[in-house]
Amino acid sequence: MKNFIAIFSMFCMTLSMYASKVDTLLVHSDAMNKTVKNVIITPDSYSAKGKAFPVVYMLHGAGGNHAAWLGKAPDIKAYADLYQVILVCPDGDKTSWYFDSPVDDSMKYETYISKELVSKIDKTYNTVADSKHRAITGYSMGGHGALYLTFKHQDVWGAVASMSGGVDIRPFPRNWDLEKRLGSYASNKDNWEENTVINMVHLLDGKNLKILFDCGVDDFFYDANVRLHKKMMERNIPHDYIERPGGHTNTYWSNSIKYQMVFFNDFFKSAK
Amino acid sequence: MKNFIAIFSMFCMTLSMYASKVDTLLVHSDAMNKTVKNVIITPDSYSAKGKAFPVVYMLHGAGGNHAAWLGKAPDIKAYADLYQVILVCPDGDKTSWYFDSPVDDSMKYETYISKELVSKIDKTYNTVADSKHRAITGYSMGGHGALYLTFKHQDVWGAVASMSGGVDIRPFPRNWDLEKRLGSYASNKDNWEENTVINMVHLLDGKNLKILFDCGVDDFFYDANVRLHKKMMERNIPHDYIERPGGHTNTYWSNSIKYQMVFFNDFFKSAK
């Protein structure tokens, strides 16, 4: 609780002077040879020289871009202040699925997010540059992305959350450009089987990554999340799992992120 | 978000002067003809004449008393400030199970909590005295109690949470004095069947009560909570449901209450 009091005291002292600040950062991806936009939200008390901050990356869903999170859940600016974290919302292309696509060399968002962007953020901002102070979440395609990237890069990420995540892509062989990223399911079965989150649980050891995922019971991804929960239970992978009323909507996500920020805050505090 | 800012501003202005205050209130129960102790935590900004406050009642588990919550999760004092709520922790006897016992006239904790105590609190403190600003939670026996009381008194309570709740008592016919409260299961089957939470879902209409319950996957009450979730799903009763790593421990409860306070805060805010 001392942490809370300390945060609030700092917050109070600084409130009259400034509050969380929103920037757009352009980052060049060498892997894709293009420049990608990212929304960066720094907390009120942020300064380049003082205390270093943990970072939460926030991935958008299909059709979105770097500005999607701010549009859907503008309260995240306040959470940056409340929990004293930097928020990073990258552009994941409309439908990159955050893959390094095995069939399209121009799509390398796994490399972009987990390597290029993280490196750039740690150089540009006053961050605590280790996995114990770096977390990632996302909704829908972004929930898939957050789990996908953390399962594969546990040295980079210490905590992950997903809301309404597309944790099994195989039920949707014709949706959201998945065929452009992986080839058709019919002809490229292995690409799909190996890159759908629900088949990647074997990468986890139950120790290195703190995991939360949630889904609305009316969501078309609900069944897949139930199955992922069941699989993780069978494999003894500790994780927080939440079901709530609601569907695949902004209302659901702007509620879910409140709880996920509590989860990340605890994670960051536990590292101290 | 304005609510948060308003809360924080108020908090900041008052922080130097006082913080949440802990009292012990003695309340006479006419039903039981005895005096019961209750811990009352008022937020920092509390005053008898200003803004009225919502109230969260917090029930302890078997073996506990009115001081149990403060001992297990001292951070609740800070939550009173953060969310600007009054917290009420009644003594529920070591093993009352919050019943009006059908076999022991001296045990009338359902009446005590849902009628006598609520009435006394609303007279004694500056509360918003309606169900939209009155919530209740509890751990273990207290989780059972919170669900039990709210299912039966939906006019009194607007929101409920349970952590590690004993939501089905039938698997434990010899534990925690349950036989003293309901008679033996063998000889008093109806008492047990009618007073176990999992058999009371028919009292809900899916509209009047906001519900959250959670349980650790290593808890001996885990299976009962899974079954309650399944039953509520089958009955179309909207509710938040959370499973987490952990067992029947203080560590679990001091974590769980953080999320439940977010839930209650949203409930109180939605009434405005």
Place this chain on the structure above:
Amino acid sequence: MKNFIAIFSMFCMTLSMYASKVDTLLVHSDAMNKTVKNVIITPDSYSAKGKAFPVVYMLHGAGGNHAAWLGKAPDIKAYADLYQVILVCPDGDKTSWYFDSPVDDSMKYETYISKELVSKIDKTYNTVADSKHRAITGYSMGGHGALYLTFKHQDVWGAVASMSGGVDIRPFPRNWDLEKRLGSYASNKDNWEENTVINMVHLLDGKNLKILFDCGVDDFFYDANVRLHKKMMERNIPHDYIERPGGHTNTYWSNSIKYQMVFFNDFFKSAK
């Protein structure tokens, strides 16, 4: 197959003269002391003096009336000819649920359908007046009704089908006037528990009644039908069970009835 050939021959000979005929029959219910409308469809070859015909009763869903089936699936007129059966579509009030309501004496549709109407039809038309030539189906509330009436009156009915049936009413305590028929679920639990089809499987012995039920996988009654199937499997009650694409729609029902008529035709033929 000889039956088919015989049917077709008869059909051919009579086609130029007449086809199925639609009447509206008024039937007085002594139990309810009112007159109820019923659509009656007799096949092309029908005559009061020749061969007697089997009868299929068809129950409508909530909000419907005696004309609902003809509106939703006009092809049933052709099925009367193809399978040489009389079709009877009673008015079941908008939301009688085909109960003899325990809380409203004016609603006695169980008695009306299974006793008064059956008796009147057998007196008025040239029917084979036994349970081996009497079947019943319905959609939605009518699916519930068909199963409900046959489970309770196996001497009257020999075969039953349900499409998109409300086979468990407990998930919907506030819908479709169910409270007016049974009292509120909260206060009249037994009325609900004893009159929901899924709790009436114990009435079946697996021999006297031929059963088919189906549901669309996107229907809000899907889960209840899955559970009824599972329960019947556990209880060794032989039945045909079908899941199909589709929701709670006319499109689904006008398709489903095609298969149910094959089922009923086989049932009637097997009696010979």
Place this chain on the structure above:
Amino acid sequence: MKNFIAIFSMFCMTLSMYASKVDTLLVHSDAMNKTVKNVIITPDSYSAKGKAFPVVYMLHGAGGNHAAWLGKAPDIKAYADLYQVILVCPDGDKTSWYFDSPVDDSMKYETYISKELVSKIDKTYNTVADSKHRAITGYSMGGHGALYLTFKHQDVWGAVASMSGGVDIRPFPRNWDLEKRLGSYASNKDNWEENTVINMVHLLDGKNLKILFDCGVDDFFYDANVRLHKKMMERNIPHDYIERPGGHTNTYWSNSIKYQMVFFNDFFKSAK
């Protein structure tokens, strides 16, 4: 319904002159360098010059031959008339499993059925020679065959049904000459994994193929069919699914085909 009336009218006019006709057609398979027998049933109204007809191919089970269907379900001759379709029952060897065997060059029944036979039928008979008017079904080994061929050749087949299909062959590593077709499971695991229907769902996109499969609840293939249904549900592949009383018997199949013909008839009609 107009279709029905039209069919019946035509049927009536022609009934006295002829009914469905049964031929045995010898087809040379270049792939296997041998001649294969096939039963062909043309409907009563068939003529080489008039209206073209849709075709339903019907595969037999292990131990059967081209005459098996006629023996087990002689009513199919009447269905040819009732639904105005041509029926083709090829000889699939006693235990070809309709594979192009990876271990025996002389067995190429996938090629024979889906290419050579289809081509020959369309040249020999007055068919509508496209996938919207070409369907296939089978029982037991033939149910496996129908699903296997259609999953792999969606350009050739528009609709498929299976009854009591061997949709997972892995539980039966020593039965029905499967080892002769694929090599032993122990030594040729990939042959089995890649050629069992339940592992081929990824070939489907939920759009190109209309699917029905059914199984008796006492059948030794029941569990495999339940699992295939569950897998297709998880993968969002629309399909009709039926469970019925009964085992692996002629009685079951002669009943099932009645419903499958309704299904195919609807499919052919929907193309118009």
